[in-house]
Amino acid sequence: MHHFMMFSLLVITGLQGSVESAGIRSERSIDRDYRSELTVPNGGSWGSWGRREMCPVGTYAAGFSLKVEDPINGDDTALNGIRLHCIQSSSHSHRSYSSVQSDVGSWGRWTDIKWCPSGFLASFQLRVESYQGNNDDTAANNILFRCSRGSFLKGGGTNWGDWGTWSERCEGKGICGLKTRIEVPQGAGDDTALNDVRMYCCD
Structure with a gap:
């Protein structure tokens, strides 16, 4: 009986893990085709992609949100993460969305979401x-997006450093991923x- 209960528990645990993994896969499309890659020339050079x-x-x-460590009296890291919030191309509502992010640093907290009034990043x-x-080095500190219909969205990062030049503009419908x-x-x-980020554009 004991062995049967242990086996049942392992089966249930395994199924739960599969369901969670399947859910994560369904929420993002790592291999989705993209039209172009957007880069900027001033990104930092430390770390790995x-x-x-x-x-x-x-x-x-x-829309997007940032993971930011507020200035401290010590080793500041500033910008730690960028999260994209994705909606259907036919939707004009931000009530239903999916969120994706690449690697994220260890410090800070997530800011509120900033949305394009219309269109996409x-x-x-x-x-x-x-x-x-x-x-003290901090590398990337903040990000500024231009929406497809002309609005600008500035992140809630810190003020160290300088703004670089704009990336290319999406030739497709809008930004659809990041690294x-x-x-x-x-x-x-x-x-x-x-230190740096690359964005991907999709038709």
């Missing part, structure tokens, strides 16, 4: 602090977390 994460097929990013600028020598470059925690070293 995470995997590309795409909005579900038929949806596009109409179409291009971006990144605010990045250059190498500080023996002082981030994250430096893992450095222990006693200087942490920077998010």
